[in-house]
Amino acid sequence: MRPRLPEELVASTTFLLKRLGFSAKEQAMKAYEQTGLHPYHHAILIVLAEGSRETQGAIADALGYDRGQLVGLLDELEERDLVERRRDPSDRRRHLVRLTPDGEKMLRRLRTLSAEIEDGFLSPLSDKERATLHGLLFRLAEEHDPRCGPIGAPGLTV
């Protein structure tokens, strides 16, 4: 007999969310192996490409990473010359981090890879269904991860 999950679990949306989140993470980790980087590194490069957050604290806060954890991730990116750290002359406690040309090249590669993973993961769904799913997940994320929310967060504007 083929192992099957109890109906009761599959009927739970949060159960499916947990399982799919885990699957998505696992697939991504596997696919990223070929680059020698983690999805975490990719997220950091994306923040740097935006240009507005350059200090380590700002990067960590933007992504919700622990600052101690970020140090090691940046060390790995720096070792491969994908980012540069230099002291902020106006506040010598700070490090200003920026992408190198190699970092920008790697970011383009990771964007392509990430798009492929996403497309594969969502392959059972039509374009319209994908848009619907994204909209619903976004509404949940606004509620459960304030970092996803709109500029004027509801309840904070009053």
Added chain:
Amino acid sequence: MRPRLPEELVASTTFLLKRLGFSAKEQAMKAYEQTGLHPYHHAILIVLAEGSRETQGAIADALGYDRGQLVGLLDELEERDLVERRRDPSDRRRHLVRLTPDGEKMLRRLRTLSAEIEDGFLSPLSDKERATLHGLLFRLAEEHDPRCGPIGAPGLTV
């Protein structure tokens, strides 16, 4: 300035899945603390309540748990008299596991708790939207976690 995630990340459905799966897990773990059990224990009790899978191997396979990990979880359930293990007389290598009356009572309590968590997590969505979301996630889960799939899995029937 309020920390915000890059648009590029929020635009990714798999990114939102990963984040929301993590949030859902975190919320559930927190809520389950009052019971002294994990969602893992709950899932085991659900499998046992179905009645068709009674050996430890069958339970582990149904949920996708490692058999070594399951031992510890069952130890904890047994310590609290929520399940019973006894040798299978027809194959003395096996343990037959079953719910005790206390276990059934606890399962009812966990079902209530779980329904409350789910309702709270999905609170931004209408009933219709929740149904749509569940349907889309289920289609993805069929693809990415075969245990969720229908009895006759596509591609395996031929």
Added chain:
DNA sequence: TATTGTTATACTCTATAACTATA
């Protein structure tokens, strides 16, 4: 005294595989 980045520590999970008792 508070903050930035760094380092060290410890704790949780998980994955692996060795071990026993039965078949």
Added chain:
DNA sequence: TATAGTTATAGAGTATAACAATA
């Protein structure tokens, strides 16, 4: 020899907090 359950071990990942430099 293979299987069911158990136990032990090591590894990754994460969280915590101590620390040095600077404000």
